[in-house]
Amino acid sequence: xxxxxxxGTFDPVHLGHLLLAECCREQxxxxxxxxxxxxxxxxxxxxxxxxxxxxxxxxxxxxxxxxAFSVSRYESDRGGVNYTVETLAHxxxxxxxxxxxxxxxxDMFHDLPHWRQPERICELALPVAVRxxxxxxxxxxxLNRIAxxxxxxxxxxxxxxxPAIGLSGTDIRQRLAxxxxxxxxxxxxxxxxxxxxxxxx
Numbered sequence: 076x077x078x079x080x081x082x083g084t085f086d087p088v089h090l091g092h093l094l095l096a097e098c099c100r101e102q103x104x105x106x107x108x109x110x111x112x113x114x115x116x117x118x119x120x121x122x123x124x125x126x127x128x129x130x131x132x133x134x135x136x137x138x139x140x141x142x143a144f145s146v147s148r149y150e151s152d153r154g155g156v157n158y159t160v161e162t163l164a165h166x167x168x169x170x171x172x173x174x175x176x177x178x179x180x181x182d183m184f185h186d187l188p189h190w191r192q193p194e195r196i197c198e199l200a201l202p203v204a205v206r207x208x209x210x211x212x213x214x215x216x217x218l219n220r221i222a223x224x225x226x227x228x229x230x231x232x233x234x235x236x237x238p239a240i241g242l243s244g245t246d247i248r249q250r251l252a253x254x255x256x257x258x259x260x261x262x263x264x265x266x267x268x269x270x271x272x273x274x275x276x
Contacts, residue, residue, distance in 0.1 A: 079108040080166065080200065081178040082150070082159065084244065086125050087269060088137045089261045091242035095205050098237040099178050100143055103203060108178070109147040110134050115156045125274060127151035136264040160192040163199040175200035176233075181210060188221050197222040202230055207239045251275035 079094050088110075096108045114273045124130070131146055138144035149165065150157040159177070166175060177200040179187065184204040185192050195203065197218070204213050213234055215227050222230070247257050252275055257266055269275060 076106045076170075076173045077176065078166075078173050079105040079176045079178050079203070080111055080147075080163065081108055082113060082162070084124060085112050085130050085134055086244045087130065087247060087261060087265060087274070089242045089244065089247055089265075090259075091240045093137060095178065095180065095235075095237055095242060099176070099205065099235050102235045103176055105176060106142050107144070107145065109145055110138065111147045111149065111162070112151050113157060113252065114151050114154045123264040127204060129272060132203055133261075133265045133268055136268055137262045139264070158191045160190070160199070161258055163196060165268050167199050167253060177202050178239055179204055181206045181213060185214060185217055187232065187254075188217055193221040197226055201226075201233060203233055203235055204230060205235045207237055209239050215254050219256065248275045 079096070079099050081099075082091065083093075085092060094108075096110070099105060100108050112127060112134060114127060115124070128151075131151060132149060134146045135179075138146070150162060163175060163177065166173075177196065179202055181204060184202060187196070187202060190196065206213055213231075214229050218227050218230070242260055247260055250257055250260075251269065257269075
């Protein structure tokens with residue numbers, strides 16, 4: 076099975092996340108995509124996150140009806156800080172036969188050399204760099220010290236382009252905190268859930 080792993084805080088999930096996942100599923104011919112909400116992201120340990128169960132609920136509402144999409148509770152159930160290399164190693168041990176693809180926006184892709192054991196990450200899964208239309212070209216030379224030339228070429232061939240969509244969880248939270256609407260920024264079911272739970276006020 077060709078399995079895409081898409082990690083993030085998803086606080087909250089929005090249409091940009093869903094479009095990225097769908098573009099990767101289609102262009103990389105993935106059999107499934109797992110949305111992997113973090114418990115405590117290593118690079119955001121000082122921030123406050125919405126409780127994991129709320130973020131999982133919103134993800135499940137957002138992907139309902141898409142047979143290839145599902146939510147993995149692995150990191151949120153473990154709690155604490157989780158590192159990508161450890162998570163990918165766990166998934167590899169669970170099913171060595173599946174082919175793993177690690178989905179990354181352009182900013183995170185360019186930062187990959189600074190992550191914990193980036194060489195091992197590139198061995199466990201193929202990093203899939205996603206560039207929004209109109210953004211600068213991806214710089215694969217940044218990966219020269221963490222991956223072989225053959226692996227980097229696989230990444231270059233497997234890179235994904237998605238439509239430009241200027242959405243972020245930060246913007247959605249700020250809009251809600253100031254009483255603005257978020258219609259058409261996140262699925263309607265997620266919008267209604269946020270309203271019912273009084274999140275981000």
